[in-house]
Amino acid sequence: MPKPVVAIVGRPNVGKSTLFNRLTGARVAIVEDTPGVTRDRLYRDAEWRGRQFTLVDTGGIAARPDDPLVAQVRRQAEQALEEADVILFVVDTRTGLTADDEEVAEILRRSGRPVILVANKVEDFSDPTLTHEFYRLGLGDPFPVSAIHGLNVGDLLDRVVDLLPEAAVEEDGMALKVAVVGRPNVGKSSIVNRLLGEERVIVSDLPGTTRDAIDTYIRQGEREYILIDTAGMRRKSRIADSTEHYSVLRALKAVERADVVLVVLDGTEGVTEQDKKIAGYGHEHGKASIIIVNKWDLVPRDDKTMARYEEMIRQELSFMSYAPILFISALTGQRVARILPAIDAVGAEASRRVATGTLNSIVREAVILTPPPAVKGQAVKIFYATQVKVKPPTFIFFCNRPEDVHFSYQRYLENQLRQAFGFEGTPLRLLFRRSKGQ
Ligand SMILES: Nc1nc2c(ncn2[C@@H]2O[C@H](COP(=O)(O)OP(=O)(O)OP(=O)(O)O)[C@@H](O)[C@H]2O)c(=O)[nH]1
Ligand SMILES: Nc1nc2c(ncn2[C@@H]2O[C@H](COP(=O)(O)OP(=O)(O)OP(=O)(O)O)[C@@H](O)[C@H]2O)c(=O)[nH]1
Structure with a gap:
């Protein structure tokens, strides 16, 4: 089970390190240090009220000495967003609100991620005016603490734990959550109905998290799946929600909740701009995806048709070359039986952890084979790598000049x-x- 990640962000000197030590030291049992990164003291595993999480101090991470302060803080916030489930945004009640605070608040607000606005250095809790000005950041009630004296820190941890995502095991057993997305009329409903119609599949309805969303629970043998927001898909007379905006929003919501995304394309057509956009949601949210080319029964074929279509997809959806492609017909049922096994396979890959030792021997070899190109005559060195998360597998590479590791x-x-x-x-x-x- 991957541990959720809690990141501390804020401009220099507001007390991030003090809070980090306080949260992982005095009041929290340290379960274990994340292997390999202990010397950097940036990641530490913590536990509060039986919930485990990994705390990250982004302060030590993002500093690039030659950058203006505002750029440093912005990068910190962006890095936190990339990996964190909950963000602690620390501000300093002694110096008060600054333009940098507002900049970071803006990024965090737009992300929609759970943020706790921590007003640090409050030693006098009887004075509510200390935190007033921070309401302006639009991130809800400032949470007053004194990191240095440990005041109100237990309450802060309660709040953190409340915001942690539910552990998947408690939520729905081992079921993989699957979103079926695609343009109107590509055959999403037909696929869902086919999956439900397969033998040995048990169907039941689960209320989804959005008001009118209905999730469908299916079981095949030992395996369980939840098809997300299938209300409209299972009935032929659909709720009147086909305005594009609404269906896009809906697809986005489904993707956010999913472990695996089925991106459905219409085999009688090419890959449209809208297909790219929809496929992009899953990619951007770090979700495992399978590309399903439907209506394959309508496509006049010779022995090269499939290879050609596949090549076209690889070109058009080049950002997700990792996704397997299935050519199916929901109408005839052709190859529909491959969908659930494919979901199992990619779901497992998304949750895979590789051992730190093995990872580093691969990285070392890769770096020896082709070292990172030097920038302005300065060598770029990669020292060490570690996998910090799954779903999606997330790796941190520690190096001397992170900004010079080129995209290629x-x-x-x-x-x-x-x-x-x-x-x-x-x-x-x-x-x-x-x-x-x-
Ligand atoms: N009065 C008071 N001082 C605090 C509190 N928390 C931190 N400080 C002080 O604020 C200063 C900065 O604290 P740090 O924890 O180093 O701040 P930081 O945000 O990690 O700073 P950088 O590492 O530069 O990003 C130190 O002198 C701390 O002792 C607090 O709750 N009350
Ligand atoms: N020939 C053929 N027709 C299909 C196939 N799958 C779906 N269709 C037809 O394509 C049309 C659209 O299918 P739906 O399953 O309603 O498509 P959808 O993606 O759910 O559509 P929206 O709910 O509008 O987004 C229907 O007329 C289906 O019968 C297929 O594999 N082959």
């Missing part, structure tokens, strides 16, 4: 990881962090 080199490393470990169907995240080295 990142792609190279990603390809090396895929060659060594597979990860078919899931996007990977590679993050580069500064470290002083060995």
Whole structure:
């Protein structure tokens, strides 16, 4: 089970490190240090009221000495967003609100991610005026604490734990959540009905999280799946929601909740702009995806048709070359039986953890084979890598000059990881962090 990640962000000197130590030291049992990164003291595993999480101090991470302050803080916030489930945004009640605070608040607000606005250095809780001005950040009630004295820190931890995502096991057993997305008329309903019509499948309705969403629970043998927001798909007379905006919004919501996304294309047509956009949601949210080319029964074929269509998809959806492609017909049932096994496969890959030792031997080899190109005569060195998350598998590479690891080199490393470990169907995240080295 991956641990949720809680990130601390804020401009320098507001007390992030003090809070980090306080949250992981005095009041929280340290369960274990994340292997390998202990010397950087940036990631620490913590536990509160039986919930485990990993705390990240982004302060030490993002500093690039030559950057203006505002850029540093912005980068910090963006990095936190990339990996965190809950964000602690620390402000300083002694210095008061600054333009940098507002900049970060703006990024965090737009993200829609759970944020706790922590007003630090409050030693006098009887004075409510200390935190008033921070309401202006639009991030809800400021949460007053004194990191240095540990005041109100237990309450803060309660709040953090409340905002952590439900552990998947408690929520729905082992069921994989699957979103079926695609343009109108590509055959989403037909596929869902086919899946439900397959033998040995047990169907029941579960109320979804959005008001009119209905999730469908299916079981096949030992395996369980939840098809997300299938209300309109299972009945032929659909709720009148086909305005484009609404269906796009709906698809986005479904994708956010999903473990695996089925991107349905119409085999009688090419890949349209809208297809790209819809497929992009899953990719951007780090979800495992399967591309389903439907209506294959309508496509006049010879022995090269499939290969040609596949090549076209790889070109048009080049950002998700990791996704397997299935050619099916919901009408005739052709190859529909391959969908659930494919979901199992990519779901497992998205949750895969690789051992730190193995990972580093692959990375070392890759770096020796093709070292990162030097920038302005300065060598770029990658010291060490560690996998910090699954769904999607997320790796941190500690290096001397993270900003100089070129995009094409990142792609190279990603390809090396895929060659060594597979990860078919899931996007990977590679993050580069500064470290002083060995
Ligand atoms: N009075 C008071 N001072 C605090 C509190 N928390 C932190 N400080 C002080 O604020 C200063 C900055 O604290 P740090 O924890 O180093 O701040 P930081 O945000 O990690 O700073 P950077 O590492 O520069 O990003 C230190 O001198 C702390 O002792 C607090 O609750 N009350
Ligand atoms: N020939 C053929 N027709 C199909 C196939 N799958 C779906 N269709 C037809 O395509 C049309 C649209 O199918 P739906 O399943 O309603 O498509 P949808 O994606 O759910 O459509 P919206 O709910 O409007 O988004 C229907 O007339 C289906 O009968 C297929 O594999 N082959």
